[in-house]
Amino acid sequence: MKNIVEMNHITKTFPGIIANDDVSLALRTGEIHALLGENGAGKSTLMSILFGMYQPDSGEIIVNGNKVEITNPRQATELKIGMVHQHFKLVDTFTVTENIILGVEEVVKGAVDKKKAREAIVQLSERYNLNVDPDAKIEDISVGMQQRVEILKLLYRESDVMIFDEPTAVLTPQEIEELMEIMLELQKEGKSIILITHKLGEIKRVADRCTVLRKGKYIGTVEVADVSIPEMSEMMVGRKVDLDIDLKPIERGDVVLSVENLSVESSHGNHDSVKSASFALHSGEIVSIAGIEGNGQRELVYAIAGMMPIKSGEIVLNGENIEDKSIRYRNTHGISHIPEDRHRDGLVLEYNLAYNLALKKYFMPQFAEKGFLKFAHIDKYARDLIQSFDIRSSKGPDSIARSMSGGNQQKAILAREIDLGSDVLMAVQPTRGLDVGAIEYIHKQLVAQRDAGKSVLLVSYELSEIMNVSDRILVIHDGELVGEFKPEDVTQQELGLYMAGAKRGNKNETI
Structure with a gap:
């Protein structure tokens, strides 16, 4: 089988980092080729080079047997190369x-x-069974449908090579299965697909071959049918990885946070994003909220954290109503928050790592006196957390947050929030976009908090993650809590039906 794309000996450097170090990849005509690697391994950089967003420092690209220089995405489109980005490039107010x-x-x-x-x-x-309404506005359709619009963009441009960057990050199990079928159908039509994903099960499901990158270097290309998921994990991180969490039995304690009939108005439109939600968190348990993105999870967490006003209801922390308390008060009295968007809400990207780690403590006597910061104390505090949480960066405490990999940015936020010693840790999508090594680490940290008697509220769009680390699962749909389960009593498929609104009403108050 001939190659439709060859990337030979690609090297790309940025200040202080070699993103791609003599990397080669060959994509055969009509194959699905997975690209696997940890955060910072160079996957997205390599594909951005193929799509013309970056130019390599050295190496060559061959498309259909001809050596080419791809200097911009429009040129890539002319070469029949298209890319579905992890964050969709759609205009909300435009139609499909x-x-x-x-x-x-x-x-x-x-x-x-x-x-x-x-x-x-x-x-x-109709030809590809995508079932998209051409007249619908993007803002009115689901995330899964928006992704189909991105696929239609490539088909409309007659792309022969399709790059999918983490395509299933925000989809339900049913939507993931439908996408897998669409990709296989595209393959039957002769399309060639490069799939960037951290989900090894998806690679086994659809990919023919898999190329692994580690720290910018090419590790190898394997036939997917010939390797196991643990073997692919080990190729990716260089060691054995265990994502199976064994939650040891623990007797949950008293209620530390209760939410009663909480309603939150939407920030756009005349409706409520959260509708009369009620639940309680006990010490010594992990409670997960499962739902399709955009069903009120963000507003619920923001309301508890104090980042959005509530319309009605109560939030009670350790017996005290906190609806009218400031964000800082909630932080210093028992609530930590790992936000969904680490760039927008979790870090000040232009600050160094030390300042980011001290963001929620800098005003305390330990770090400030008479309005002046104690820089030596902040530096020592940062170095201690860097060592304890294995935060890796080129310049230690002096590293600018923006320059760090996603996994290490997330570790920094995790370190800061856990070190607050709060009774409640709210973690929203804490492993999104991370590799299996970082996921393993973060899961173990969340379970360690639970085992230490803390209460963890986990919001995740990954059902496998929810099933793996939860003591209880709450399902949210259209701003309402529509079901409550123990993970051993429900399947992922059934949870998916509740998430999609096809089932509801089994909320069990006695769990």
């Missing part, structure tokens, strides 16, 4: 059709021929 033709509009007599484009999109949608 308008998004798909954006940048490649066909103009007739000075006007965009939307009718002809719409007809072509309908035909593509």
Whole structure:
């Protein structure tokens, strides 16, 4: 089978880091080729080079037997190479059709021929069983449907090579299965696919071959059918990885946080994002909230953390109502928060690591006196946390947060929040976009908090993660808590039905 794309001896450096160090990859015509590696391994950089977003320092790219220089994404599109980014590149207020033709509009007599484009999109949608409404606005359709729009963009541009970057991060089990089927159908049509994913089960499900990168270097390419999931994990991180959590039996303690009939208004639109939600967290347990992204999880956590006002209801922390308390008060009286968006809400990206680690303590006597910071104390505190939580960066406490890998940024936030010693740790998508080594580490830290008698509220869109580390599971749909389960009493498929709103009403108050 001939190669449609060859990337030979690609090297790409950024200040202080070699992102790709003499990396080679060959994509065969009509294959699904997985690209696997830890955070910072160089996967996205390599694919950004193929899509024309970066140019390599050295090496060559061959497409259909011809050596090419891809200097921008438009040139990649002309070479029939397309990319579905992890964060979709869609305009919320545009229709599906308008998004798909954006940048490649066909103009007739000075006007965009939307009718002809719409007809072509309908035909593509039917041919590939994508079932997308061409007239719907992006803001009105699900995340899963938005991803199908991204796929239609590539099909409309007649891409032969399709790059998928972490495509299942925000999908339900049913949507993931549908996407896998779509990818296999695209393969049958002769498309060649590169799949970047941390989910080894997905690689086993659809990929023919897998190329592994580690710390910017090429480790090897394997036939997926010939290797096990543990073997792929070991290739990726260089050691054996154990993601199976054995939750030791522990008797949960008193209620430390209770939420009663909590309603939160949406930040856009005249409706409530959270609708009369009630639940309680006990010491010594991990309670997970399962749901499709955008069903009120963000607003619920923001309300508890004090980052959004509530419309009605009560939030009680250790017997004290805190609805009107400041964010700092909640931080210093028992609530830690690992936010979903580590860049927007978790870190000051232009600050160094030391300042980020001290963000929630800098005003305390340990670090400040008469309005002046004690820089030596902050530096020592940061070095202690860096060692305790194995936070890796090029310049230690002086490293700028923006320059660090996603996994180490997340470790920094985890270290800061755990060191607060809070009774309640809220962790929202704590492992999103991380490799299996970092996921293993963070899961063990969450369980250690639970075993130390703390209460952990985990919000995750990964059902395997929820099933693995939870004592109890709450399901949220359209702002309402619609079910409560123990993980041993429910399947992922059943949880998926509750998440999608197809089932509801089994909330068991006695669990």
